[in-house]
Amino acid sequence: MAEIKKSNPEDHEILTDITKKSKAYWGYSVEQMKEWSDLLTITKNYIEMNSVYKLSINNSTIGYYSYFNLDENTVKLDNLFVLPNYIGDGFGKMLMNDFLDKIKTTNAEKIILDSEPNAEKFYEKFGFTKVGQIETAINNRFLPIMELKL
Template identity: 65%
Template sequence: MMIEITKANTHDYRVLTDITKKSKAYWGYSDEQMRKWSDLLTITEEYIQNNEVYKLIINQSIVAYYSYFEIEKNSVRLDNLFVSPENIGKGYGKLLMNDFILKIKKSEAQRIILDADPNAQKFYESFGFVKIGEIGTSIKDRFLPIMELKL
């Protein structure tokens, strides 16, 4: 099996959007909610140009990706980390997180911040992230944990 993590190209936007939407839907959100989130879950060519986006390729197919950007001198925001539903639970999310954290440790950043889907909070905690707050969402009584990892 050929596994590679490499920088995404602008022409990957459709595949990355497809992975994002299918992965989000995996957690049982309604079709109506998924439609409401459609724009938020769309990865554009411009987004790929303006952010750090890395894709996981297995046997020449993109199966997962992550993206991040600097928010201030010593902080980065993990903006996305999605694995295609048929590949969830195979360790690819962990592989991407390890790659991401290693990249950030080589930079000047001293902390990583992210807004986690509630379903992913335990995943991020397993890497040492701690909840430092929460933000409300468009779904009543649903909050996204704001999480931080100090390096």
Template identity: 60%
Template sequence: MKIEKATQEDHQVLTEITKKSKAFWGYSAEQMTIWSDTLTISEEYIETHFVYKLIQENQVIGYYSYYFENEKTIKLDNLFLLPEFIGKGIGNQLMTDFSHRIKEIPTIEKVLLDADPNAEKFYQKFGFTTIGQLETATKNRFLPIMERNL
């Protein structure tokens, strides 16, 4: 497996991974349709964010993306795997790569993310703590807001 910078040509495969990964958690088809635009990775998104794809045997199986909130804070915006790779330790490889990459940026003091509720425990394993909740457009649904100080 290797991790490399995504290109704009990857936008469709990254969108497919995002949608399949999100659906893995049992969200309804109706909910997935509502979220379709939010879960779409555009060519422009790849151009304006830091996006890294995970490749196994010439197939993109996952990715992560981030951006700078400010000079001291990075926002981990996405981390998704194809469903058949969830729960097999491969997400750990993405998080490890992300962690190594941002440690090379001397001004960064913390990382923020808005987690899917199903992924909160995953991020806790990497030292993230829940500091709040983000209300979503879906009634009575909140995303954990998490942070990790470096």
């Protein structure tokens, strides 16, 4: 049975593992993944300072999301990752719906995120629209900046 609950700092290693494996799913080179290693590392401090929720099946963590408030009206969805073996099975949707349900109980007026380019269509299914882009360290690669007005 799938269960979503708040992460604790001891989850940092498994969440980092999920992040790196999920990112690698999109075919980035080993060299690129090494270059991004620090950016894809989830620390104990990060879990303590942000809202982080993990998805477990039979006590095994397979995905998570994290967010924080940018200001009183804006929430930033910082991470949403699922292990590659579970991509396409509805677990990303389960995480996103849980996140949206939580945010709808707050005073937030919009959610923003920087999307993995390959995940842009996933976020569009939930009503997010592209409002800009950020150039990355990879030549001619841009992260879509997406927004959902609540």
